[in-house]
Amino acid sequence: MRTAMANRLTPYMFMAPAVIIMAIALMYPLGYMIWGSFRDWNPSQTIGEAEFVGLKNYIFLWSDPNFHESLGVTLRFAFFVVSIEMVIGVGLALLLDRDIRGISVLRTMFILPMMIAPVVVGLMWRYMYHPTVGTFNRFLDSVGLPRVDWLGDYALMSVIIADIWQWTPFIFILALAALQSLPRSALEAARIDGATPWQQIVHIKLPLMMPVLIVTALLRLIDAFKVLEVILVMTEGGPGLSTEILALRISRTATEFRELGVAAAMSNYLLILLLLLTVAMFAFNRWQEARAARLNAEIQEES
Numbered sequence: 001m002r003t004a005m006a007n008r009l010t011p012y013m014f015m016a017p018a019v020i021i022m023a024i025a026l027m028y029p030l031g032y033m034i035w036g037s038f039r040d041w042n043p044s045q046t047i048g049e050a051e052f053v054g055l056k057n058y059i060f061l062w063s064d065p066n067f068h069e070s071l072g073v074t075l076r077f078a079f080f081v082v083s084i085e086m087v088i089g090v091g092l093a094l095l096l097d098r099d100i101r102g103i104s105v106l107r108t109m110f111i112l113p114m115m116i117a118p119v120v121v122g123l124m125w126r127y128m129y130h131p132t133v134g135t136f137n138r139f140l141d142s143v144g145l146p147r148v149d150w151l152g153d154y155a156l157m158s159v160i161i162a163d164i165w166q167w168t169p170f171i172f173i174l175a176l177a178a179l180q181s182l183p184r185s186a187l188e189a190a191r192i193d194g195a196t197p198w199q200q201i202v203h204i205k206l207p208l209m210m211p212v213l214i215v216t217a218l219l220r221l222i223d224a225f226k227v228l229e230v231i232l233v234m235t236e237g238g239p240g241l242s243t244e245i246l247a248l249r250i251s252r253t254a255t256e257f258r259e260l261g262v263a264a265a266m267s268n269y270l271l272i273l274l275l276l277l278t279v280a281m282f283a284f285n286r287w288q289e290a291r292a293a294r295l296n297a298e299i300q301e302e303s
Contacts, residue, residue: 037264050261057265067266069241070249077156077245078224081163086217088164089171090209094201097179107176111169118166122233125162126151129234155235155243162230167223171216178212179205208292214285221281222274246270 032047037057041050061067096107113121128135129150137147150158182205190200206213228247231237237244237252244252246266254263 033264033267036261037268039261041261041264042258043260044258053261057262058269060262061265061269066241067249070244070246071269073156073241073243074225074245074247077160077163077227077243078221080160081167081224082217082220084160084164085168085171085220086213089168090175090206090213092168092172093175093179094205097176110172113166114169116166118227118229119233121162121166122230125158125165125230126234129158151235152239155239159231159234159243162234163224163227166230167220171220174212174216175209178209182208204295207295210288211285211292214281214288218278218281218285221277225270225274 036047036050038052038054039047039050040053040056041047092110096103096110116124127133131137131147131149134150136150140147148154186204186208187200190204195203225245226247227245228251231243231245231248232251235243237248247270250263250266250270253259253266
């Protein structure tokens with residue numbers, strides 16, 4: 001019995017140091033942030049010197065119109081960038097999943113934007129949107145159309161386009177990997193049964209890829225809620241609050257307004273929102289995994 005128990009406990013004992021270190025590295029900052037959100041805290045004080053105010057910071061944010069505006073901007077930004085990136089990334093993966101000359105070079109070119117630092121991306125797109133010398137307005141001049149104030153009248157759309165340009169390759173890489181790992185027997189069985197390429201995509205490829213695509217969408221969704229550098233460089237959250245997402249507002253609240261307790265409470269609201277989205281998407285992912293397993297089993301039986 002002792003030997004059996006030791007064998008069961010041995011893997012956990014090897015994991016224990018790493019688990020303890022990770023728990024300290026993750027839980028201590030999280031606990032510090034949660035504790036700070038209950039205090040009227042500013043950078044000139046230690047957290048112990050700050051006055052305990054309970055839920056005052058949370059109640060203030062609940063009725064703060066600027067917080068609601070930033071939350072709305074964040075939700076719109078995340079929805080559009082993730083939706084469009086998923087459609088384009090998966091579409092490119094389906095298009096380039098074939099053996100043709102130069103395909104490896106083409107795939108490499110697609111992932112180049114993801115390698116550029118976010119600050120550089122923000123600067124590049126800011127100059128491209130420049131009202132007088134920018135690439136887009138010079139093109140409009142060349143075709144006789146009026147210039148557009150891209151970072152004024154269409155600021156949110158402009159930063160969405162910049163994010164799509166940079167992070168669609170991330171979706172493309174994971175979707176292509178999922179596509180190339182599909183069981184070839186299922187695809188061959190579909191071809192033998194006379195399925196068209198479109199029917200193979202809709203009824204075989206996408207259902208089997210769905211678990212990977214859900215996790216990919218979740219990763220991008222979490223990252224979209226935390227975008228900071230590109231928007232800060234391109235618009236600084238303006239004009240007004242039209243592009244001020246929560247990450248930027250949290251940064252400003254802590255550094256410019258010197259309200260660390262309010263910033264911590266805002267971070268906790270964002271954390272709760274991301275946790276709810278993560279739980280919902282993992283639940284949906286488990287259902288999709290079971291569905292993909294059933295589909296794969298049915299195809300194997302038919303073949």
